[in-house]
Amino acid sequence: MAATQYYEGIGRRKEASARVRLHTGGNGAWIINDRPGAEFLKRAGDIEAAMAPLRLVGMENVYNVTVHVAGGGITGQTSAIQLGVARALLKVDPELRSQLRRAGFLTRDARVKERKKPGLKRARKAPTYTKR
Secondary structure, eight states, X not given: OOOOOEEEEEEEETTEEEEEEEESSOOSOEEETTEEHXXXXXXXXXXXXXXXXXXXXXXXXXXXXXXXXXXXXHHHHHHHHHHHHHHHHHHHOGGGHHXXXXXXXXXXOOOOOOOOOTTSSXXXXXXXXXXX
16 A cells, blocks of 8 residues: 555454554445455445444545454454544544544443452352252
């Protein structure tokens, strides 16, 4: 890709972390981890969820988007990309903050997997009680 100006945003969710770059002068192409966006996010609705902040502000065909995402699973990566896109849009135009905030795209979902406790099978599941 040619050296163009870009706006960068970092998004995180669960164990996933995404670095999103919006390249100016684009046509709406998505590249995620050096693969086309639709090829990387195969589940129905994932690519739409990732580009929802762009669609909200009417800029889905204005920027080319490159993403480097690592860690977590499909859901966490999709949400991390969505947050990264929203944060990059803020660097493009800070006036979009209220619009993105109202739609819930700027809120970092802090829920992560709870740790396993000693004596339990999982975080909260206890072994089956036996009387005898």
